[in-house]
Amino acid sequence: MYRYDEFDASFVNQRTEQFKDQVRRRMAGELSEDEFKPLRLMNGLYLQLHAYMLRVAIPYGTLNGRQMRKLAHIARTYDKGYGHFTTRQNIQFNWPKLEDTPKILEELAEVEMHAIQTSGNCIRNVTADHFAGAAADEIADPRPYAEILRQWSSLHPEFSFLPRKFKIAITGAPNDRAAVQVHDIGLQLTRNEAGEIGFEVFVGGGLGRTPMIGRKVRDFLPEEDLLAYSEAILRVYNRYGRRDNKYKARIKILVHETGLEDLKADIEGEFEKIRYGVLRLPDEEVRRIEAYFAPPPLEVGSDISAKVEVRRETDAAFAQFLAHNLNPHRVPGYTSVTLSMKPIGGIPGDASDAQMDVIADLAERYGQDEIRISHEQNVILPHVKLDDLPALFDQLVAADIAEGNAGLITDIIACPGMDYCALATARSIPVAQRISERFGTAERQAEIGELKIKISGCINACGHHHVGHIGILGLEKKGEEFYQVTLGGSANENASIGEIVGRGFSSEEVVDAIETLVDTYLGLRSGKDETFLDAYRRVGEAPFKEALYGAA
């Protein structure tokens, strides 16, 4: 797993010292806000509606019990007793004081964590499949490559002042759970005919005000070329990406305006210049990094656990949890468990300090001391013995993180929205809460099946609404909150951008509208196996439109 090498330790400590001095100078009046703002943003410190907000990096969503416990400690000591897991696999603290932030960064550094490059026009935290290193369908663990990219991109002098922010995601499984096609660079691990590892490379995906699915620029990029090719893409972007208009500055616009073939030629041209240089990845270096991510020693067991089966028969909540919150593990006798941070009627992604402590304890006790944060704002214990599930479940119930709703209609992604965010045009969280309450019974959720609702409180789309099966975008119209609904989005290997179904809805109307859509789906699906998305793709928007707005 991610661990500092000596180089990391020294630069994180240097950066913390630097920031401490910058805060001191700001408070002493030696730095103006205009001078200080880019410095604080480089250290993940935003100013939101009510207070500062500190965004802490969780590289590729992987952390251990000790680190989780430190996050709990920070929530308790410097914040108001909770943190918020984000769609970029990070955590945000909503109420830190400026003067406390250097101390928080020092505490984070004690457990090899930091807030570097969680903001600003640089390469952000590299995200990965949250079942990485555990999933049965995985070709290879994507995290060693994510770590190599992290090391390359951290404080990269050439790429610290890009036209705009830059996000990379990587998945090691053919079932894409990392939304790679809606990132600036998306990497899909694959094998060629010779059995060698490489990457399908997508460029120019993204959400925000101009949503686009990434375009494939390489069917197979050999492992050894990962960094040189990434550098080539970044160089082309850094040189040609627009800087005149921040809304047209992402690489997706460059792809769109330049055209895929020309851009590919630019990238390949740049790549040819550097491919045999210092960025060529030596095999021994990849294997060395891979050793950081060596799988824990897991004893092969039986696919069926008698303990689990006995409990399943008598406990409906446990049965629902088993049905939805487990992901097949590559080692028989184990499973990856999703701890739902989406209690019915609760706030998606929020975790109290006590819950974080419990997660740390449970990871150490039942999960080989490994924890993952998913971009869907849940927490994963990737390596749990099937036999341990009943005991684990009991403790999850006690901590209120046992909802068996992963992938269901109440497993909603929502950005912080206008309750916290200075950019938001409407609230997201209360809409998520009301939908969760409306559909919250176990029977109803199970009947509806897989349905991903994603809510953003402004056009910047942190809540990924464009790729929700049902997407909700909160806007402001005549001083009132107003919600636009999109249908048919998806962030998996068959990614698609949702289409606006029609005129939007007021805050009072929007939950009813969602219910109308769900009822329409239930009425027209070919069977229980046909998910909302499949049904929508089969029948198109017409029946949904008619149900919402009446016949045209």
Added chain:
Amino acid sequence: MKVITANRLLDGDVVWLGENDVWVERVTLARTFDGKDAVAEGLSIGAAAEKDQKVVGVYEMDVTIEDGVIVPVRLRERIRAKGPTTHPQFGKQAQAVSA
């Protein structure tokens, strides 16, 4: 009718410009400004406070008077004045009883 608002530098707390150039923690205690010139004067007091490391991000916002009390017009400002609607236990609304 406008008031001048900002966030306090040290803790980021939402504040409004009150009487005697004091920054207050309740919108109900804010000084109101009517007309372009008055607002410009308020903003210049704000700019000076920004220079003095007291506050950041000064801007003017619309308010009305309801039952004799200053109320922000926009929802965003009402949320800033109270705290997150999803977390009634946090923000200014949590201290409302004693205010």
